[in-house]
Amino acid sequence: MTASDPDPVDDIVATIARSAAEIRQGLVGRRGKADEENPSGETQAEADIWADELLADRLSSIDGVGQYASEERSEIIDAGDDQVYIAVDPLDGSSNLKSNNTMGTVFGIYDEPLPAPGSALVASGWILYGPITTMACARDGSVTKYELTGGGRTVVEEDVTLPDEPLVYGFGGRVPHWHDDFREYVREIESDPGHKLRYGGAMIGDVNQVLTYGGIFAYPALEDSPRGKLRLQFEGNPIAYLIESAGGRSSDGSQSILEVEPTDLHDRVPLHVGNTGFIDQLEAALA
């Protein structure tokens, strides 16, 4: 690439931001279940498949893109180039479609073919379909928040960092399936009157609360699911990269999510992200 060549990362981020209004509008009339399962064995919503196709078409045709991979398809699309490789969760939290609650789109842009470790990320981010549509994007160690309107993007905050005083916590998985050491850790967090429960059932909504107020979100290892629920390439790595870029920490229970070596495109990972003190305390509790 020469200095005058367009940067594929800029193009990818701009394309996802531009597509957000269309994805949001396209949810109308697509809230039902499709008669299909994703590679993780979960029943797909019509909107999951539709958003994946829309993003696959747009992102795999950008110059410099080598691969498009998504939580909603088993095979990687070979896009022909070799600069960057994209992993997307087109609609995170799509179970929330039925009740009309928050959802998001998550993306990771890697400089190695997939599956790749989080250390190969060059940018990541998420769109949040809340009362308004926002985007958080991490690149070169710094995080920017945007408001999205139609095809436009307005910066609302640069160099975003987690607030020093953590306020919120949210933990996924059925409580009876939590391991005892994790349950005891949660009790410690809850016992501080300065902390509040916030759990909405869509990772992006919950992680965005952590970015805004400080705190911790986790979808831990469970007794019946030792690797938890969330997918490393599509959810774990992009979220970890952004939260670490905002001065927080991520952990699979003993190390940064970004250090976890993938063995398969659809690997799951126990995910814990948030303020450094909370994650240090978590790793001590699980050791």
Ligand code: FDP
């Ligand atoms: P969903 O299945 O609705 O797509 O990515 C998976 C995810 O949502 C996360 O967004 C969310 O945090 C989690 O699963 C919710 O799982 P539970 O229903 O087990 O709480």
